[in-house]
Amino acid sequence: MTAVAYVPPNALPPLLQKFAPLLKRKWFREFVLLPPTLTRRRFSNKTEDYGVFKPSQIDHIGQVSIYVQDIDRSRCWYEQLGSLRHSRTCEQESHPSKPGWSIRCCYMSAVAHDECLVLVEERDPDGKITVPSGMSFFHTAFELEGNRLEDVFAFADQAKKAGFARNYGPVRHNSEPPLGDGETGGNVACYFYDPDYNNIEFCGAMDTIENYRARYGETKGSARA
């Protein structure tokens, strides 16, 4: 089949991708935030006490299913970039929520997460494969084996050598130089568009309850702002 070349409206244009590393510079972030600074609307990201100390009802994300135009093309991309393993591809089945529509599912596994990703070709009642819009999720993120800053940098390097272009990163999502981009979570991350412009993050070293406490103690986020 021939995939339709479609770029979702939220995709970062190539020119902006080149300038995105400037977010690691504090002067640039200050410049971008000048309007809310001057109008006194500016506030800190860390307005909440973002150390999380209570469990929720949820343990983890079990699976994400995303639409693709061509399972073979996407499977190859996830195998080559993230070393995801093909678990199985199923026969066409009824769409779970659109009467008359159908889906075909390809289940992919990560080394420590069985069938965590489902690549879904969706067909309308005429049998035509739909084009993913890019507007249901901003990104989905895989934690890399090793889960250290060094592992994310090694992964980014490995991906570049294999010919995969990042749309952003590697950066660290905090405000600490030289890697911090002013965001939150502490994860070191790099981002790639899959063949359908689904935005995929590969990350490690995210802040957790333990390292948050080690770093900040019981200090509230508002006190650190």
Place this chain on the structure above:
Amino acid sequence: MNAPLKKPIIAAKLQHHVIYVSDLSRSKDFYVKLFDLQFSALNHPDSSAAMRLSNQEMHFFSFGFYHHDLCLVKHHKLKMDNNSMLHFTLVARDKAAFDGIRARAAAMGIPVRDGRVIASAKRSPGQRAFCLQDPDKHWIEIIEEQRQ
């Protein structure tokens, strides 16, 4: 002597997922009430350069260990839809949590459907699952954690 080959760095597991929503306040209420998710951070165009440049606002939620596991994003210029994701699965931390979520869904008047979203998805013997939709019609599947 040849240098030893470097072991490739590979993806270990899915870690977090960031979905578009149309009304942050409404979705935040939904996810916090139904799952006890912990609000861990807010990145806003008035607080974050990246959010300002991308016209987005992001609310971060934790399941209780990582800083964030599920994030809700509102694009201030573009309209979200349900045409790039079929569903995502949340694994309840134990049997009581699974039953609790189901009871809360009933109390909140949220229709639920038994079983997994995708018919071909694996189901371990005895594993329970149900699905529901969030306020933006994203399909969420809840399954029971089955620890060995």
